[in-house]
Amino acid sequence: MPPIYLTTPIYYVNDKPHIGHAYTSLATDVLARWKRLAGQEVFFLTGTDEHGQKVEKAAQDAGMDPQAFTDKVSQSFRDLAVTMGFSNDDFIRTTEARHKAACTALWEELVKRGEIYLGAYEGWYAVRDEAFYGPDELVERDGVKYAPSGAPVAWVKEPSYFFRLSKWQDWLLNHYETHPDFIAPASRRNEVMSFVKSGLQDLSISRTSFTWGVKVPGDPAHVMYVWLDALTNYITAAGYPDVNAERWKFWPADVHFVGKDIVRFHAIYWPAFLEAAGIAVPRRVYAHGWWTNEGQKISKSLGNVIDPLALVEEYGLDPVRYFLLREVPFGQDGDFSRGALVRRLNGELADALGNLANRTLSLIQRNCGGVLPPAAERTEADAALFASVDTLVAAVEAQLDQQAFHLALETVMAAVREANGYITVQAPWALKKTDLNRMNAVLRHLHTAMRAYATVLQPFMPGTMALMLDQLGVPADQRDFAALSTPLAEGTALPPPAPLFRKIEEAKA
Ligand code: ME8
Secondary structure, three states: OOOEEEEEEEEEOOOOOOHHHHHHHHHHHHHHHHHHHOOOOEEEEEEEEOOOHHHHHHHHHOOOOHHHHHHHHHHHHHHHHHHOOOOOOEEEEOOOHHHHHHHHHHHHHHHHOOOEEEEEEEEEEEOOOOEEEOHHHOEEEOOEEEOOOOOEOEEEEEEEEEEOHHHHHHHHHHHHHHOOOOEEOHHHHHHHHHHHHOOOOOEEOEEOOOOOOOEEOOEEEEEEOHHHHHHOHHHHOOOOOOOOOHHHHHOOOOEEEEEHHHHHHHHHHHHHHHHHOOOOOOOOEEEEOOEEEOOEEOOOOOOOOOOHHHHHHHHOHHHHHHHHHHHOOOOOOEEEOHHHHHHHHHHHHHHHHHHHHHHHHHHHHHHOOOEOOOOOOOOHHHHHHHHHHHOHHHHHHHHHHOOOHHHHHHHHHHHHHHHHHHHHHHOHHHHHHHOHHHHHHHHHHHHHHHHHHHHHHOOOOHHHHHHHHHHOOOOHHHOOOHHHHOOOOOOOEOOOOOOOOOOOOHHHO
């Protein structure tokens, strides 16, 4: 199986992480964990974007030297990764020497190929987005001009190097046509294509009005445009410019996970830079939607920023991980509501999944001496249960390969509901007196089903599913997808079950 490379955006260190940052990295983490369980070699990268005017200004506002400031804030993103259970293989910072070397090498390659020229930039710039905008994209309110993102823009005039982006317009359009999976979901693909069709201008890729960035080789009065610097992180971590590096085998990236706010940079500038430098372009850019908080835009000024650490503290890590990917179709905007989180936690995790495990495992304790009953024949009455169990890995994988995390979880939950129906109808507790063999068979079948559910849910809820697999007596080295085809040995001793999820009173939500 080919190795797989998954990335998150590298986050600006102008402020501490919030739920939006946790969300993108969580999705990436789930896919990375899934592919490892499927036996693939995975490289999962995240990190921080530390240069540019926005970060420089945040450091000044904090009265700190920019490097000391970025050291501090970058650490809070690393702490978030630990708290959220992210399994990233590397954490890149754009202030690292390896990254400056990669940016320098890429710049030199572009110069060598005649893709960069010196000129002067005159136009609108939004520091908050670190982006240039055309006059037709702006709206004016109270004498201030704003970008479509809501960020105020200012007029900038300075000498600048340019990248010949306009030259790549037709190549880009052809690439989108011939690689229909390159940008997802479809709404974003359409948006990007119509933007490119409307005409691309050459891109200003250096600045002279501040110094916090990677210096342009041979012209240190210029620092590189922060987006050229930032996007390069994805090849830095794979070893660029050393194409003999161990990690270069991972390039091109399989999926760049991003939010919809930064799709333009990833789906237009990035493939153009790479193609112009003779480097393979990534396979896919997936731009997910935007979270609001109880119906409101999340913003510092509204004081409604959701701190992922506080949420985890309150509800536990795995319910939060589950909720974020379950509640909202990946790719669409979604609203964060505590009530919705509590309903998912109580209804699906505690009641449907947790109770199923608890009931079945308690019966095995009481009626089977705490020992796994032997593998049993499947009867007609077991067919519906196994119809979903036997196809679960393939069905969930097909959805995850489309980044349809919500559908993947719906598939697992539909299977769990099937098992809940099965236990009610089969009523193994009543079989104790009437048909001991059938009771054993039903409990064994439920055990097999739950092993499958817990195995496929590991990427979403690693900690709790490890506990569930412990309770199911599944050895630690038999928890990948391939191991599902080998039944557990008859007579495996199962520990006494304990509740997997704690219900929350709705009133407290
Ligand atoms: O753009 N809902 O960094 P950034 C969902 N440094 N996702 C959200 C969100 C929300 N309300 N808020 C943020 C940058 N995100 C650049 C990226 S990559 C080479 C450079 C997530 O700190 C989402 O993934 O502004 C979004 O794209 C990203 O955080 C922006 O993070």
